[in-house]
Amino acid sequence: MTDGIDPDRLQKLVAMRQAQLDPFPARVARGQPVAELLSDFAARTGQIATIAGRLGVVRDFGKLRFAHLSDRSGSLQVGFQRDRLPPEFWANRKQIEGNDLVSVTGELGTTQKGEPTLWATEVVLACKALRPAPEKWHGLTDTEQRYRMRYVDLFANPDVRASFAMRSRIVREVRHYFDGLGYLEVETPILQPIFGGAAARPFVTQHNALGMQLYLRIAPELYLKRLLVGGMERVYEIGRVFRNEGISTRHNPEFTMLESYEAWADYRDIMARVEGLFAHLVGAVLGGNGMVRFRERDYDLRPPFQKARYLDLFAQQNPGVDWFDHGSCTRRARELGLKTDGIAPSKLANDVFEATVEDTLQGPIFVHDYPVAISPLAKRMREDARVTERFELFVAGMELGNAFSELNDPLDQEQRFREQVAHKDEETPGEVDVDYVQALEYGMPPAGGLGIGIDRLCMLLSGSASIRDVVLFPLLRRLDATPPAADAPAQAP
16 A cells, blocks of 8 residues: 555655665664663763664754654654764665664764763664654644554654553553462453353354354353352453443443452452552552542542442432332433333333432442342342342442452342343343353352453543543544444444
8 A cells, every 4th residue: 555655755765775775674783772871871971872763853954963763761862963974874864764763873972952862873774664753743633543543643642652551550460469369360261152241232253163153252250250160269350351332431342351259258358359459559550649630530549438329329319219110210211311112120220320320429439239130140138138249339430340249049040040031131141041050050159259441440540531542442433434324323532
């Protein structure tokens, strides 16, 4: 594809090849990280060093040229002085220009204004860029273009690179926390014959050799709990899950989930684990300062967190409405403009909760004791059989995690699965997972389970307003795609 390639750059590429010069060599000198040189630059003045990276805008002053070179650690000015460089390089110096990748060797020093500079004595082209960097990338307001061209966004915006470096650090520290508690990191199937572990519409695929329909997992939960049956008492997985749903600032159809399961624990123990995880992340990622700025508000992420019962919050925001009475919930849903036709009673009641309560949950707050009807995998409370030992963590009206005391009664579990199947909801399995029920029949110890959306966690800790800002390559509609039907879910910015 040559559309959009700079013709002048292409001409320079051709000229280099005619001169038997390789514009894409297999290997060049890598050199030292820029940040390492800058850390004690004064002591290094006069030393010979090599750096490699991408050139910024080249400023030409006749016998002198300047450009900043950036690598993953930082940026350092490079000075190209005619008297320091070989005559053959200087004669063809304009073949190397901004956005090219180069390896530069030279003497560390300063300019007359005192700016740290590497005075080049040897320049090796590592890769000829056929497109220039955008001149005003920092000022782009077309965020979709930044997401589509993340490769440009990353090298043009150091803050973006720093954000994804932070994401990597967050995931590393999550692992460190669970490893320190004796959990084993495991991997479970992404292709599943029966989807489950959450309520969501799955992506469907086909395995040709076996002639069977499979689903991209919406959660790893049911396989992880099989491991508890097998005696692996503390397990966790950080992996991709897939939900065939709309796209918004909080949702991407492909996202990263942490799920953990601990035998001999209940949901109160898991609350403590979550608070411990946040205390760890505050220290390891935020440097001990628990305050973050997220969506124009400040949040203190240092535990302990608030706690409130689900039904109490529902009653506060919906006076006179009984969550368990379908008629009153239907009337309230209509007042709110929610869809009511063909919606299962429990889902409708929870839709009212989400519409009236969630935005009020600034938190951090644990909302606990969810109704059984919307918690098919959670254990009932002894004090009130209508609700379960389940909690969700909210910050800024956004759910970050879901946890409960795991249901380990195989008869109760099978009955709940059958009730799900009977509703024929496209977001619930179309058949009972007999193998999972059979696993429970062998005996699963009392356990507490947890699921946390890693992308949303990274949004919060980095202060990013959209999930697309913490996903390197978010899903976007193809530019040549046919627009969706009028009733199809739209992509939110």
